[in-house]
Amino acid sequence: MTVATAFKDAPATAPQSGARLLVSTLERLGVEVVFGYPGGAIMPVYDALTGSSLKHILVRHEQGAAFAADAWARATGKVGVCMATSGPGATNLITGIANAMMDSVPMVCITGNVSTAVMGTDAFQEIDILGVTLPIVKHSWIVRNPADVPAVIEEAFHVARSGRPGPVLVDLPKDVQVGMTADPYGFSIPNTTAELDWAAIAEAEALIRQAARPLLYVGGGVKIAGATEALRDLAGRTGIPVVSTLNALGSVRTDAHGYLGMLGMHGTRAANEAVQESDLLIVLGARFDDRATGKLNEFAPFARVVHFDVDPAEVGKLRATHVPVIGDLKAGIEALNPGPLAIQPWAERCTRNAATNAYRYDAPGEGVYAPALLNELSLQAGDSFVAACDVGQHQMWVAQHCAFTRPEAHLTSGGLGAMGYGLPAGMGAKLARPDAHVVTVSGDGSFMMNIQELATLRRYGIALKIVLLDNSSLGLVRQWQELFFEQNYSEVDLSDNPDFVVVAQAFGIEAFRVDARDQVSDGIARLLDARGPCLMHVLIDPKENVWPLVPPGKNNAEMMHGDSRFEGDM
């Protein structure tokens, strides 16, 4: 419930419009960048933006605004802001809002709407965007009075970032934007500091001491809670091996001793086998997603479960929990101290398995081997590397083969799996971290879904680097058709793609092509050294698959290793 208080010490002010109040509230909240696109029903807000300290980035499609705001939030840990007009502007945000919801990203989406008097009459560009987005927002508001604007916006930011973060939507009818008020009021943030559940921590410690084969199963919640250092300290103190979800990659350095890799469908053999053998899963901010667990009732069959999460609804949702520790992950992990553990044989077996099954980059042939290219890309870029992935085979190769030293270095559409995320996400991340090597890794399918944002890169001189891995097909769908649909290749051929180098150049973006293995190192260097935005178009083998793979509906021990080039070795 909104706890509203009048601005106590505010002097009597001249009447202001709702639109002006929106802009001044965003400024007061410290918002730096707003991604958006104007239109009829939000014109008073765009009028009020003139002269504001807010930097507005004009995207070329509202989906780009939502994805860029999402990535800004992931890269900075702050709330991302996007803005669109009513009707089609608002509906174009939807995929981006859903993306933020699935991955718990704090985002405030502001939409204009038709005036309250005509809401519900099918007015021009009227859409019930609050109704349309109900399942994919953490909360939403229609502001019906200009005086409410500051309180609603402040509450929106509070809801977006508190507890388990998520996207919120504020719908501003046009009459509320132009309406004048001299009595704006603010929102008092409720005081909700929760006590640490020391009894649960003690029970968790007892289970850890009893376990012979404990395992840390780390999810995206660790990064969100700012608990990365606490996790690394815990892993170091206890020597418990670590597996990571897609969204948590980098929470533990990918080269750290005891790190076994990603678990799940395209996870490592070492991670999946450790999970299947473990007798205690210590789950930190993860949610037993089906891509991580495989066949759920055969997942970690010998393990008891200790589950740390800020969201009580995740505990016991899919897997029975023996000890839940609900609350702030950072405080919970810092408090966890089970003392010395006698798990050395287990830990050594796990790390040996990881070493035995390490990925190899010596595939025979002269063509570009995408996993090797991505590994080298991350190593050349170093600690300031940030990958913004699209969705498909390249996304899984990034997850498997790039070195990550921080969780904020890997931006990926994990829960939603939204093709088209990569380019606008890279744009948002590069604006947030101008000094970092931000690289969008995309595929020829995904790239076409938001290719219009090349114009935004050019307009603002955003020095995003793009690696476009082109196999002239929808590779991951093709791979599944090969493996699970009897090679019935249906609607996956994209061999009539445009010339991406020419397309990028037409947008005013530097671009070049790499089509042989011996060009890869120089190509990466040229890409990273480019002063402005730059695209490296890489031709890869259309028959290349992502290995290993747990087939859908199978348990994680049933991994397929289909790469005959490494047969007998992997």
Place this chain on the structure above:
Amino acid sequence: MNDTIHIQIDRADGSLQRLIGLVERRGFHIDGMSLSDEGQTRRVQIKVRGRDAGRCMENLGRQIDKLVGATRVSRPVAAFTGDYRTEVAA
């Protein structure tokens, strides 16, 4: 089997739709419902039934607890005990 959940919700845009949508989206039939006016808030009583055996009433309750401006004022029959260990399968 039916359970009845009592919820107090703010009189805000979309609040009823948000609640009903959540219940159905999380895999429950709504078999009965009543609504009463309490000024700034509304009291809603919903009779719910899982679509299949895999639907956990306790989890639905916790999902409802996360709604902004909604408060469960009585627990479903499969009462929330405050002890999550009761959920562990034997």
